Amino acid sequence: MNETIETILKHKSIRKFQDKPLAEEQIRTIVECAKAASTSSFIQAYSIIGVKDQEKKQRLAEIAGSQNYVAANGHFFVFCADLYRHALIGEREGGDVKESIESTEKFMVAVIDAALAAQNAAIAAESMGLGICYIGGLRNNLEEVQNLLSTPERVIPLFGMAVGYPDQNPGMKPRLPFSHIYHEDRYEQDQENYLRQIGEYDHEIAAYYEERTGGKRHDTWSRQITGMLEKKSRMYMKAFVEKNKLNKR
Structure with a gap:
């Protein structure tokens, strides 16, 4: 078993970080590794927003359900599905790309591209001795997240990733067999x-x-997941995505 596989198999979410910011070189390395991920048809339909402003991080923490580790970490990344640049280049090149960009297929491509890039980033960070935690709670209020991060139409913040030096060593949660x-x-x-x-x-x-x-x-996994699915959450998402001119067709 090589070091890469060992790093992947030792993954655990870290929710408490040391008060130590990531160096610029570390941030760049993590993003370069994200960029190296596979992308459908070379479309590269995602963007990453790094959040350093502490007031913005604190507000994102509140949006995510008062998760303090969204504000207290070494660096916070937000991964976005992004077809904004594709609309711009289509217009510049005189191409009729609107229907394609607004299709469910291209929205799925953008979400998948962002997820692939994020997992590359996570593995890169963990290989550097850092810890990570994915933050889906940003989707509790995406309109406010968009306002905070000044994202244009056709850019959907999907999830965050808190990265930093671990200040805890939790046990590994067993996965399905x-x-x-x-x-x-x-x-x-x-x-x-x-x-x-x-x-x-x-x-x-x-x-x-x-x-x-x-x-x-x-608790059991079945009871936990059933309870979670019984609670209707983020039911505004379809309308929100369509309002941003994605997933309309």
Whole structure:
């Protein structure tokens, strides 16, 4: 097993960072690694906004659900789906690109491109001894995030990433088993086996939470996820994306 694989397999979210900013060279390296990610048809439909202004970071922390590590970290990145530049070059080149840019397909491409770039950035940061935490809570109020970051139409902030020097060493949260994630040649639809595997995973997660909290939390993955899905959240998203002239067709 090489160092890259070891870094990936040791991933854990860090939610407490030392009060130490990243150096400019570290920020550039992380972004250059993000840029090296695969991109569909060379479209490069994403942008990254680094947030240093402490007042903006504090407001983003509040938007994200009062997650203090959004404000207290070494550096905060916001990854955006971005088809703004493509509209501009289409106009400059005299091409009729509007329908394509507003299609669901191109919106999916932009989201996937941003996610691929972000995971490259995460691995790069962790390989440098830094910790990271993805922040989806920015989507609680994207209109305010847009105003804070001055993003134009056709640019959607998707999620943040807090990066910094870890000031904690949490345990690794168990993932779904290999046999449940990986299918060969066809999607396995044996529901009895499917639910049995989830039941085994529920036991593993319950033990993890009990150990992590000293017996204070009694929960399973199934119960946790069902409770989360029962709560309708961010239901404004479709209208918001369409208002920004994406995913309309």
